[in-house]
Amino acid sequence: MGTIQPVTDAEFETAVLKNANPVVVDFWAEWCGPCRQVQPVLEELAKEYEGKIEFLKLNVDENPQTPLQYRVTGIPTLNVYHNGEVVKSLVGARPKAAIKAELASLATA
Template structure:
């Protein structure tokens, strides 16, 4: 499975909101320690469940408009979008088992 694709303000709508399957967006930044902790967990989940749920990441420092429009105030924030709508939001780093449980409806 390929690495998790980066998404930008410019392609967020086409990549995420218009996707034909649910998309998890990892809002992160280089300086965020908990973001670095959750990244390998998301890569594992992507490898295991990438056919059901698309995983992408967005650097909030380089792309401020989208996080602001979805009221992302703390990172890491994991948003799940389905059918163009925000359907789930998980804030903060969590262990793999906890993330898998929270995402069970989409995996």
């Protein structure tokens, strides 16, 4: 619990768009330094928001369709989905406090 599960293009609709909870999707790649930098922060947030916000990660190299569909051009990108729609998009590595501030309104939704 509280860990970030991977999601694929094939699973995206069910795991993200049809999810009853808000979902943060981390668009990342193995070779991306800032992606590795933000990973521990997202792990901490996944534990803090367990049961309120779900956290998933999508490898853009292995799953190119979803990033193309949502116009993800830079990584890391954190897209926040709620009720099947993107409600926030955060591009680039950010400190925990900044990400937490962006998610605050969703945790009570």
